[in-house]
Amino acid sequence: MYIGELGKIYKEGENIVRQGEAGDCMYVIQAGKVEVVLERPDSNVRLAVLESGDIFGEMSLFSRTVRSATVRALTETRVLTVDKKGFLRRVHEDPSLSFRILQKMSERIRKLNDDVAALKGH
Amino acid sequence: MQLEDGSRVAVVGGGPAGSFTSYFLLDLAERVGTSISVDIYEPRDYTVPGPVGCNMCGGIISESLVQMLATEGINLPSTVIQRSIDSYVLHSDVGTVNIDTPLHEMRIGAVHRGAGPKGSKGAKWGSFDGHLLELAHGKGANILRGKVEELTWDNGRPRVQAKGLPAQTYDLLVGAVGINSTALKLFEGLGFQYKAPEATRTFIAEFYLGAEAIKKYFGSSMHVFLMDMPRVEFAAIIPKGEYVTLCLLGHEIDKELVDSFLNNPVVKSCFPPEMAILTPACQCGPKIAVKAVCQPFGDRVVLIGDCGVTRLYKDGIGASYRTAKAVAVTAIFDGISNKDFQRHYWTACQVINKDNQFGLVVFFIVSIIRKLRFVRRAVLRMTGKEQVMEGKKRAMSMVLWDTFTGSAPYRNIFWRASQFNFLSRLITEVTRALVVPGSKGLN
Numbered sequence: 001m002y003i004g005e006l007g008k009i010y011k012e013g014e015n016i017v018r019q020g021e022a023g024d025c026m027y028v029i030q031a032g033k034v035e036v037v038l039e040r041p042d043s044n045v046r047l048a049v050l051e052s053g054d055i056f057g058e059m060s061l062f063s064r065t066v067r068s069a070t071v072r073a074l075t076e077t078r079v080l081t082v083d084k085k086g087f088l089r090r091v092h093e094d095p096s097l098s099f100r101i102l103q104k105m106s107e108r109i110r111k112l113n114d115d116v117a118a119l120k121g122h
Numbered sequence: 123m124q125l126e127d128g129s130r131v132a133v134v135g136g137g138p139a140g141s142f143t144s145y146f147l148l149d150l151a152e153r154v155g156t157s158i159s160v161d162i163y164e165p166r167d168y169t170v171p172g173p174v175g176c177n178m179c180g181g182i183i184s185e186s187l188v189q190m191l192a193t194e195g196i197n198l199p200s201t202v203i204q205r206s207i208d209s210y211v212l213h214s215d216v217g218t219v220n221i222d223t224p225l226h227e228m229r230i231g232a233v234h235r236g237a238g239p240k241g242s243k244g245a246k247w248g249s250f251d252g253h254l255l256e257l258a259h260g261k262g263a264n265i266l267r268g269k270v271e272e273l274t275w276d277n278g279r280p281r282v283q284a285k286g287l288p289a290q291t292y293d294l295l296v297g298a299v300g301i302n303s304t305a306l307k308l309f310e311g312l313g314f315q316y317k318a319p320e321a322t323r324t325f326i327a328e329f330y331l332g333a334e335a336i337k338k339y340f341g342s343s344m345h346v347f348l349m350d351m352p353r354v355e356f357a358a359i360i361p362k363g364e365y366v367t368l369c370l371l372g373h374e375i376d377k378e379l380v381d382s383f384l385n386n387p388v389v390k391s392c393f394p395p396e397m398a399i400l401t402p403a404c405q406c407g408p409k410i411a412v413k414a415v416c417q418p419f420g421d422r423v424v425l426i427g428d429c430g431v432t433r434l435y436k437d438g439i440g441a442s443y444r445t446a447k448a449v450a451v452t453a454i455f456d457g458i459s460n461k462d463f464q465r466h467y468w469t470a471c472q473v474i475n476k477d478n479q480f481g482l483v484v485f486f487i488v489s490i491i492r493k494l495r496f497v498r499r500a501v502l503r504m505t506g507k508e509q510v511m512e513g514k515k516r517a518m519s520m521v522l523w524d525t526f527t528g529s530a531p532y533r534n535i536f537w538r539a540s541q542f543n544f545l546s547r548l549i550t551e552v553t554r555a556l557v558v559p560g561s562k563g564l565n
Contacts, residue, residue, distance in 0.1 A: 003333070003342070003363065004200035004247065006188055008227040028192040053197065080197075081227055082189045086530075090190055093473060094444070096451050099153065100195050 006030060007080035010073040016056075019070040023060035024084045026101075029053065032077025037070045048111075049074065058101050061087055123421065123459040125151070125293060129158045131453075132282045132292040133263075134270050134305060136164025137177045137235075138439050139427025140298030141254035142446035144263040145196075150454040160262070161292075163284050165269040168252030169237050176236030177251050177300065178408035179438060180326060180360055180369035182207075182344070183231035185529035187440040201246075202253045203231040204363035205336075210344040210523060213388050216499045219506045220343070221519045228342065230527055232362050239328040239365055239404030247363050273308040280312075280422055294458045296449060297418075297425035298442075301409050306429055314420025314460075318429065321409035325370040325380050327402035328362075335394055336361045345392055346526045348501070350492050351383060355485050356435055358526065359392060365403065371410065371435050410438070414475045419463035424449050431471040434481035436528030441474055481532035484525055487539070500551035517544045 007030045010016050017023060019039045029052050036048045036056060047069060050056055056071050061084050091097050125131070131147060133140045144160045151158045168175045183198065191198065200206075206228030212219050223229070233250035259265055268284030273295070275281065280295035299305040306318040331339070340361035347357040354372040370383065383389060384400045393400060411432050418425035426449050427442040448470035449463075456462040491497050501518065508516040521539050524530035538544065 002200050003205050003337075004203035004231070006198060006200075006203060006206050006228050006231055008225070026193075028197065030192075030197055053195065055193075080188065080192050080229065081225060082193055086186055086189060087193065089531075090186075093470065094447050094451065096150065096447070097190065097193060100193065 005078060007078045010077045010079065012073055012075055012077075014073050016071045016073060016077070016079060017067045017069075019068065020066050023057055023067045026055055026058045026061050026082040026084070026087065027071075027079045028055050028082060030078040030080055032079075033074040034071050034077055034079075035074050037072060038068075039070055048108075055101065055104055058105065060084065061101075123462070124457045125156060125158055125453055127157045129156075129293040130290075131158060131160045131294045131296065132280065132290070133160060133162045133296045133298055134273075134282065135298035135300065135303070135427075136162045136166070136255045136258075136265065137251050137298060137300055137427065137442070138254055139300075139430075139442035139446050140164065140296070141251070141258040141263075142443050143296050143298060143426060143449055144258040145254075145261050146447055146450035147453060148258075148261040148263060150450055154454060156454070159264070160258075161264045161266050161282075161290070162255070162258060163266050163268060163270050163282065164255065165267055165285075166236075166251075167267075168249035168255065171237045171242045171245070172240035172404060173236075173406060175249065175252075176234070176406075178302065178326060178406045179235055180358070180367055181233045181235055181250065181362070182360060182437075182439075182527065183233060183250070184437045184440050184527055185229045187437065187443055188229050188231055190440075190443065196257065198231055198253075202248050202250050203233060204247045205232040205342060205361050206230065207232055207344050207360075207527075208342050210346055210526060212346050212348055212502065212505060212522065213392065214348040214498050214502055215350075215388055216495060217502050217506075219502050219509075221505060221509065221516075221523060223523065230344070230529075232344075232360050232367075234362060234365075239330075241403060242330075242364070245363070270305055270308065273312055275312070278421070293422065294453060295423045297423070297429055298427050298446075299425075299429050301411055301428040303429075309423075309425060309429070312420070312423060314423060315417050316420070316425065317416060319411040319415040320413040322373050322412050323375060323407045324372070324410055325368070325375045325405070325407055327368045327380075327405035328365040329368065329393075329397075329400060330365050330403045331394070331397075333364050336364070336366060339392060339394055340366055344527065346522075347383075347389065348488075348492055348498060349386065349388060350495075351379070351386075353379060354383070355489065356526070357383060359389075368402075375407070410435070414478070417468075418471075419460060419467060421460045422458055424453075424458075424463050424467060431474050433474055433528065434478040434532070435485065436481075436526075440528060444474065445471060477531045477533050480536045484532050484535055484539075488525065496555040497552060499555040500548065503555065504547060504551045517541070518548070 207230035272283035418430040433441040452466040
């Protein structure tokens with residue numbers, strides 16, 4: 001890690017969040033690449049590949065359910081943690097702080113819609 | 123009074139407050155589909171080392187600000203963050219204790235506001251203020267390199283006259299000139315009852331050590347000094363890339379006090395032994411606001427950051443972000459009249475003002491700890507014992523961390539320190555410290 005890099009480094013192949021675990025933070029990728037994997041008893045499904053500037057784990061900021069998927073580093077990856085409590089306190093003061101997260105979530109729903117449409121078309 | 127398509131905004135001052143305001147005004151305007159233009163007046167060249175290109179402060183980007191900016195999509199690169207900080211060392215005449223954050227994550231950034239201290243050449247890092255100004259420019263703000271010399275009204279709209287530039291009339295005027303600028307007088311002269319906040323002088327100095335020596339002697343820790351020194355509310359040494367920054371906050375800090383601090387054996391022991399005489403490469407005595415300002419707004423004019431409302435002693439850049447955000451949200455969604463700023467912007471400012479009241483109490487308690495040797499000993503023992511505990515149980519470590527780094531609201535720190543468990547553990551340590559021989563002295 002260079003002396004001025006913020007966040008925490010995860011090695012290639014290392015899990016950053018695990019499906020089914022409790023979560024109380026969101027992550028912002030500072031450098032590197034991760035995959036989001038839905039683990040199923042029979043097979044695992046890669047849901048997305050995210051890179052620098054992307055966020056993940058944001059669902060745990062708004063709901064109290066466990067992590068919905070596993071996020072694993074595809075390369076050496078540096079991520080910054082955003083604490084749930086501090087985030088919600090700030091959103092209470094300044095709701096516009098959530099605009100960018102809502103925008104990212106909307107983009108994901110749009111992609112999901114495309115995926116659902118593609119599946120139904122088959 | 124509202125911003126509409128074609129509205130023009132002048133931001134006087136291109137430090138963090140001015141750049142954040144411009145960035146978020148343009149960002150929010152884009153989201154609601156309004157086309158506005160923003161001119162930032164900033165004569166300072168952030169690529170020039172020394173005071174000419176520096177906005178003078180300790181240069182800490184707090185944990186909470188780093189997280190909020192990342193949430194906003196503003197990730198600070200290692201070309202600007204000179205050293206990431208993940209721990210702190212608490213120094214005192216009764217011992218030293220190292221405190222790691224529970225997450226073991228680098229979430230505090232140490233930066234130079236300008237291009238580095240006087241005489242530094244070919245620095246590997248860019249100016250933090252310059253980086254934010256570039257971000258605002260990237261969003262579409264125009265940077266005008268002229269010193270503002272006159273502010274007047276032109277048929278109820280603010281008019282800005284800067285050196286070497288034609289006078290221009292705007293729909294909204296934002297003052298982000300800090301507390302060390304002569305431009306404050308120009309805003310006082312606009313006749314909307316604004317008066318610059320009451321201030322006190324602080325002391326900031328940069329010492330050259332080189333990257334290797336900093337790694338060896340200071341590491342990635344902020345070094346905080348809990349010692350009995352009159353008029354000093356806070357003393358810390360912050361490691362940067364090739365320099366360390368000494369930051370003394372308090373009341374009327376003068377040369378005598380600075381010399382006595384630097385010659386203190388506890389402080390000297392932090393530096394390499396060959397640095398017998400500590401000579402700063404660059405130093406300044408910037409002012410900080412100590413009392414709340416009254417009404418930093420009127421019709422079509424508003425002041426933010428240090429010249430408006432800021433946080434007591436800590437996280438001034440975080441307060442700039444919060445007030446900038448509040449102004450941008452008010453101007454885009456509510457309006458730009460005196461009433462709009464009173465109803466929305468001032469409400470956000472009052473959250474900071476009220477929290478500062480808790481800050482006064484927190485720093486009063488810290489001053490008691492500094493004055494009484496046996497309490498210092500108790501605090502250090504309690505903190506030291508916590509280092510083997512789970513993150514969330516390190517109550518004293520986290521209270522001190524949040525107080526010294528500005529990472530949490532003072533109100534939150536105050537309530538955590540008022541919990542029964544916290545107080546009972548502290549009282550136990552204080553009682554123990556009282557019966558240890560030689561620790562009862564008042565200093």
